Amino acid sequence: MATSPRSPPGAPPPPEFEISRQSRLLAALSKKVIDLDELRMLAAQGVPDGAAVRPTVWKLLLGYLQSDRALWEQELAKKRSQYAAFKEEFLSNPMETARRQELEGQGSENAGSTNNGLLHRSEVTQEEHPLSLGKTSVWNQFFEYSEIMEQIDRDVKRTHPDMHFFCGDSSFAKSNQESLKNILIIFAKLNAGIRYVQGMNEILAPLFYVFRNDPDDKNANFAEADSFFCFVELLSGFRDNFCQKLDNSAVGIQGTLSKLSQLVAKYDGELQRHLEITTEEIHTTATAILICACSKINTSMVNPQFYAFRWITLLLTQEFNFADIIHIWDTLLSDPDGPQETLLRICCAMLILVRKRLLVGDFTSNLKLLQNYPPTNISHLLYVANKLH
Template sequence: MATSPRSPPPAPAQEFEISRQSRIFAALSKKVIDLDELRMMAAQGVPDAAGVRSTVWKLLLDYLPNDRSLWEQELAKKRSQYAAFKDEFLSNPVEVARQVGKQGHGNANAERVDNGLLHRSEVTQEEHPLSLGKTSVWNQFFEYSEIVEQIDRDVKRTHPDMHFFCGDSSFAKSNQESLKNVLLIFAKLNAGIRYVQGMNEILAPLFFVFRSDPDDKNAKFAEADSFFCFVELLSGFRDNFCQKLDNSAVGIRGTLAKLSQLVAKYDADLQHHLEITTEVNPQFYAFRWITLLLTQEFNFADTIHIWDTLLSDPDGPQSMLRNADPCPEAAPGRRFHLQPQAPAELPPNRHQTPPVRRKQVALKLP
């Protein structure tokens, strides 16, 4: 009796991928997810199976609790909160003035207000376009107009080679609008940092992964989910975006000094070649690595896989620099002993803003 030929055994790489998928699916299916176990698996790369990376990243960034029974409640609360932020911070001053007029003058004036015209006596000082009051909706609108323009320019330049982010399609334009909304709301909630050029590049991988989730409901709320994950991600290295901290141990120059010491520890010849022989300051090759989390050094697909590992560290994507101890002589309690360095010119497109506390960056909630 003839028998059908057997299928060839899977190749080792295929076997590994199947095993990796089954292990991470098993980890995600637990009622209470072991985050330490998940981080170990994510550090080796998250499978490209539908929706897995979206869920894993949300867990790694503490957006989702490890108790699965709380997911629906937590997501509903956060997404509702984001909708409230949009209503509060992205309102058009004209519409606000109309609503104030309707509420303040009743139905008798409704027709006049609906036509877009308010009698001069009905416009309060705070509603007047020339008002300089801090609570004036117009003053706040004009105050952020420059930030809005900068965000708009940067978002339009985000991955111009990808139809997801760029092009004339309604899908691409909708995605651009979502990026702009997230960045503007972040800027308004965090006056100490506001918006710094390059934040769009950090937001892009998050939004892409969440918007590509095959679950329609999750994809629909990708903007809200991206906002909270972006906030959490940025809170771990916010000081790199504060120009007034540039020359401090926690600012960008301090971080570059740590990187230089790390290179010296593991490859002294390379460090000598870079900084002594060729006199290349670390800022010229590492500034983008650190501030943009390698998003500009690799193609987008590779960046996504690299971020699997970066996000898996519980101390944040820059923990390698913070935890290294290249100076044994450093005083107890200090991980680094920073040597004074001659100031180097940093990119000019950085805002001179005061430092902020983590809670300010995380959110300003009532």
């Protein structure tokens, strides 16, 4: 089991340490060609808030920006233009699409004629007809995704309701909500195998928040486009966790949960055995039926599904306050092999830090504790997780 650091768990790092880390981070970012290994090492310790460089650091860690600074301007312009094209293609409603196709098809021969913007009945093709069932029909595609769009709208409105950035009647909050919805809809349409899975809004939120608060106004204004590509990159490492067909496979969410069980057993066998014993108690309770029905989990399996399913699929975004989530993600995104292994170590550390309470608890009390994880010092949590490397 990991040992505690010498400094008290709740003590902040010395001011001189923060200043030194900030200056080293700024120096690393000022190079013409950035050393990504050095950047990962520095960012893994947490990006100082006062440095105002987290948006750039995250874009580098996610591979959205290349290490050569000379390429940034050209690459950003290319990606942002590509996202604008995605918006035009995927966010237009069928009426607008039909009208645009009509205008493009008129050519010069109809340039002098009057037009009310509506197609004549004889000019409406099968693909453009609202009752068409063809896969290429813009109307059929619109109706197919309408339910997903409604789900996205509901989830986005529930994103961090305690933060004015995401919720409220201000034009700023509504604009941010609109950006989140745009990103998730475009992602769903580009990724037909996964589409949209409830909770993706929670994973997108930290990215958009960080990029929208970039001190550079030019970058902040393109937060939606930048967030989209970084969201795609981040989810690529967790894609299998969201694919229902792979749920019970070695690479799906059950496989990931099994890895967590193995990790806990490796570092604290006593705790893992206790969790298995207390988990077995639920097989005769109505609570088990309800939990398993909600998360589509097989009750014959004894693993962290009852407390870590949400931890892993939502990257801990529901377990801590938003400021702590941002600092945890500094560490998650710094893993050169992708955030999954670091995420599992942090989950394991979360269990170790409350082991005393877990060892004396039954299933009901342990489940309540782990589904409402107590406030903890994030620096200490990340320290313990790092010791499990």
